Amino acid sequence: MHQARLAFGERVLFDDLSLSLPASSWSCLLGRSGCGKSSLLRMMAGLSVSNDAHLTLIDASQRPLEQRIAWMGQQDLLLPWRRVIDNVQLGAVMRGERSDPDRAMALLEKTGLGWAARCYPQTLSGGERARVALARTLYEQAALVLMDEPFAALDAMTRLDIHAQACELLSDRIVLMVTHDPLEALRLGDQLLVMRGSPARLERILPPEGAPPRDPASATMSHHHGVLLKALTEQAA
Numbered sequence: 001m002h003q004a005r006l007a008f009g010e011r012v013l014f015d016d017l018s019l020s021l022p023a024s025s026w027s028c029l030l031g032r033s034g035c036g037k038s039s040l041l042r043m044m045a046g047l048s049v050s051n052d053a054h055l056t057l058i059d060a061s062q063r064p065l066e067q068r069i070a071w072m073g074q075q076d077l078l079l080p081w082r083r084v085i086d087n088v089q090l091g092a093v094m095r096g097e098r099s100d101p102d103r104a105m106a107l108l109e110k111t112g113l114g115w116a117a118r119c120y121p122q123t124l125s126g127g128e129r130a131r132v133a134l135a136r137t138l139y140e141q142a143a144l145v146l147m148d149e150p151f152a153a154l155d156a157m158t159r160l161d162i163h164a165q166a167c168e169l170l171s172d173r174i175v176l177m178v179t180h181d182p183l184e185a186l187r188l189g190d191q192l193l194v195m196r197g198s199p200a201r202l203e204r205i206l207p208p209e210g211a212p213p214r215d216p217a218s219a220t221m222s223h224h225h226g227v228l229l230k231a232l233t234e235q236a237a
């Protein structure tokens with residue numbers, strides 16, 4: 001991503017922001033409330049945010065990425081009148097494409113929800129619904145997956161489970177996730193980015209050693225947690 005700019009009137013949130021997202025990697029974007037994280041993600045998804053907003057999004061071969069993006073937000077946006085398996089295939093249906101129930105079923109099984117394929121979303125728990133949303137995101141086969149606090153509504157234990165599952169199932173994608181939870185970022189991130197300053201810049205923080213999903217109880221985690229919290233609370237230079 002190059003030359004990202006966002007302003008609302010006189011207020012410039014960021015200008016000339018660049019970001020490189022390596023193949024098969026998970027990047028976590030953190031920053032104080034209101035610094036522009038969600039707006040940046042929405043712009044990357046091609047959504048209109050402001051009249052004074054632009055960015056260039058290209059892959060390593062300089063090709064535009066716009067048509068190869070999937071989105072997972074805090075709300076699962078499952079349609080209550082469609083069964084779980086139909087919700088997984090929703091993107092294809094909405095685009096008027098032929099859907100693939102066998103692939104949808106295989107993804108549900110991978111997320112441990114094969115048994116729920118014929119259920120309606122309102123009969124599932126919050127964690128189960130989040131896993132359906134994850135299966136729907138995977139169904140898109142997108143190169144870039146943008147996630148805006150996708151696990152924020154889940155309890156701590158469910159979150160740990162879904163982290164491990166998401167990490168494995170999204171390992172071949174480029175993931176950029178906005179999160180308010182430093183521990184979640186330290187658990188999942190290959191790259192940690194803190195957005196701060198005015199206009200905002202992106203500061204890279206070294207993640208803990210080892211491959212995600214990292215053990216939140218490990219000895220090095222609390223050290224990295226401290227470093228990340230400091231970066232989040234310090235005023236930008």
Ligand SMILES: Nc1ncnc2c1ncn2[C@@H]1O[C@H](COP(=O)(O)OP(=O)(O)OP(=O)(O)O)[C@@H](O)[C@H]1O
Nearest residue numbers: 008013031032033034035036037038039040049050
């Ligand atoms: N249409 C708009 N007009 C004016 N200001 C806006 C508009 N949309 C967003 N903003 C402002 O832009 C700033 C960035 O919003 P954004 O939602 O991107 O922040 P964020 O970093 O994701 O915050 P949070 O962590 O609280 O979700 C906020 O101060 C918000 O009020």
